[in-house]
Amino acid sequence: MDLRDVVLVGFSMGTGELARYVARYGHERVAKLAFLASLEPFLVARDDFHAAFPEADYVEIDGAPHGLLWTHADEVNTAPTTFLDK
Known part of the structure; x- marks a missing residue:
């Protein structure tokens, strides 16, 4: 499979x-x-932390995971769609 521009979700x-x-393998084809619910440390590049992904989008929904679907249903439904639409 010669896949390119794939979106990988973990x-x-x-x-x-x-x-x-x-x-x-690098990120040339990604x-x-x-x-989602990541095990890794904070991976967004900042001025004081360069060992991360540049230009990353970071979305944190307050209150996760307890009661998330009841209190933040709109954010849960909007955040992934916004990310994939970019």
Whole structure:
């Protein structure tokens, strides 16, 4: 399979597999990575932290995970769509 511009999504332990994949094979064929309920540390590049992904989108929904679907249903439904539409 000669896939290009793929979007890889990992949840919980699967986020470790995403990090390992990018470390091993690079990100040339990857358009986006989505780390959901991530095991990794904070991965967004900042002025004081350069060992991360540049230009990353970081969305944190307050109150997660307890009561998330009842109190933040709109954010839960909007955040992934906004990310994928970029």
